[in-house]
Amino acid sequence: MHYIRFLRPPKVGQTPLIELLFIISTDLGDSLLIPNEPIELSVTAHIGGSSPEALSVPLSRKGQVVWKAGQRVLKPAFRPPAVVVKALAACQDVQICVAPSKVHSAYSAESILRSGGGDGLIMPVWISLNRQVDEDRQVSTRKLHFGQGIGSASDLEIAEDVGEPKSLARHVWDGGVVTVCGLAGTIQRPGSVPEASQGPWMQAVKSILAGDRPVHVLELGCGVGVLGLGAAVVASAMCTDPSQETVVMMTDLEDAEEQVRSNISRLPRLEGVQLLYENLDWEDGRRGNFGQAVTSRAWDLVMFSDCTYNVDVLPALVETLSALHAANVALASADRPTTKVFLATKPRHSSETAVFDLLSQHRWVKIQEQTIPLPVMGDEPQQVELYLFEKT
Ligand SMILES: C[S@@+](CC[C@H](N)C(=O)[O-])C[C@H]1O[C@@H](n2cnc3c(N)ncnc32)[C@H](O)[C@@H]1O
Structure with a gap:
């Protein structure tokens, strides 16, 4: 795009x-x-x-x-x-x-998803x-129209830095945009759900967000917040009991904080969803050092988009996922919990696949995957890859 x-x-x-x-x-x-x-x-x-x-x-x-x-x-x-x-x-x-x-x-989730061919x-x-x-x-500001099925917050407004991208954390990236468009598509009226939103990954993530108990979602490396804010809008649109509050906690390095907090404040109040932000550096996360808000609850779903392009940070990222799962286990009173991880990426080079070896070494098991085509005007087509992993 x-x-x-x-x-x-x-x-x-x-x-x-x-x-x-x-x-x-x-x-x-x-x-x-x-x-x-x-x-x-x-x-x-x-x-x-x-x-x-x-x-x-x-x-x-x-x-x-x-x-x-x-x-x-x-x-x-x-x-x-x-x-x-x-x-x-x-x-x-x-x-x-x-x-x-x-x-x-x-300009809209529908236009982006239907651009496939x-x-x-x-x-x-x-x-x-x-x-x-x-x-x-x-x-x-970028404005993304989510469609009629979404209710009051039908437009996602995301502010980013003016100028050529200097900070990776303060710009909009394709992976998050395409993923939230797909998620928004899952809750359109029957008959108008785009093909990409009917895929197995989309439906699996939809059913996690629509769980019958409060769902806790943690985002790593959220940047300006496209994925977290989009997922929060979709979760709110699916909410049938506002007292069962879904928590969407976005995290990143300090560099991202000001812009993502400002983008959170641009959203209208979302029924049944609590949106939070806390700084989380994977160099701390890999050692199990989490902030107060991250430590305060177990996380059903950990998600990130376009965070796997830099192979140097992959060990810290994957070790953070495993440390989050260990924290979930420590918080569980009875059965051993299952932590799910969703990963969205627009692959930029082949070395990024190293993340899958690391996930496998840490005994994360792939349970769903899907790709969404992303044509590029005047250039080779690209795609956004979506994966769902779990660990028990
Ligand atoms: C390409 S951006 C993607 C941002 C966002 N996920 C999106 O899709 O728009 C990569 C993000 O990873 C974050 N990141 C990189 N290294 C990190 C680390 N050690 N700890 C936490 N976040 C990190 C960056 O700050 C940046 O926001």
């Missing part, structure tokens, strides 16, 4: 003139989009956020903003209509959205025109 990515926040000049600077690149930011056909982009200003009086105002003309093969960057400028100038002067919330046409757009999609981006509070850390 490709992402429209601002290289810096929009500049609003005196005239006034709105100047944008963006690229279209992969999740890793390592290659720019080389489309077979020029891709027309639309730029719109959205005034008033999610209020019922919100207004969308087109800024770009047809043919004005086009990304072509060989393009390095786009730097369009727009004279905003009076309504936008007035809104800015009144300090109203004004967001700029840059998006391709719907047929090329990764197609040409690959581009994810739109949103950014505030109002002065950002923290001048050192600028963010833009």
Whole structure:
């Protein structure tokens, strides 16, 4: 998948003139989009956020903003209509959205899952025109429409750093996006469940999240929170008894904390789900050193996405999983508990398979797997691999 990515926040000049600077690149930011056909982009200003009086105002003309093969960057400028100038002067919330046409757009779970046999999609981006509070850390937002079956939180909003990915923890990655789209698909109306969501891995994870007792889910290396927040939205939509609260605990290095906490606060209250965050470095986890919140309960499901690309960290990651299982055993009063681990990855190189040898050495048993095709515009198709392991 490709992402429209601002290289810096929009500049609003005196005239006034709105100047944008963006690229279209992969999740890793390592290659720019080389489309077979020029891709027309639309730029719109959205005034008033999610209020019922919100207004969308087109800024770009047809043919004005086009990304072509060989393009390095786009730097369009727009004279905003009076309504936008007035809104800015009144300090109203004004967001700029840059998006391709719907047929090329990764704007919803359905579009991403149905793109399987197609040409690959581009994810739109949103950014505030109002002065950002923290001048050192600028963010833009991804919005993913989850579909009608999801209830009140039908859109997942995830903010990430502006600019080319520097911190791995503060950007959106394909593995988590595709996985949450699949999970969201599992709870659509019968007849509209996408094929990928009917797969064995998806159905197994759905039945864990829909358990008839409170489910405790722990995410490792959550980054900006796509997987944890998406799973929480899906768990809430399946909740039939809000008193049986599902806990989704997201963890990562300190580097991730500020952004993921901010993304948690963007979500509306989720019925029947408690969302938590705590720092957890796998170098501590492998020794069984966990924070207070992680130690306080047993974990039915431990999950992570796009965390297996760096082979150097795999021993610490797998030993953390085993230490979490040992903690579950220590907390259990009667029967020996079973801990389940789900792993989602868009494989980037063959050495990543080392994680499976390590899991096997630690006696984690694979019980389900599934792949979801991920076409890439102008490039070789990719796929997201999903695995479910357990240990008793
Ligand atoms: C490629 S990012 C994926 C982020 C997120 N899971 C997603 O799919 O969007 C890898 C994540 O692993 C985390 N990570 C790397 N080494 C770690 C460690 N030793 N302990 C905890 N997290 C770690 C990084 O901080 C980063 O958030």
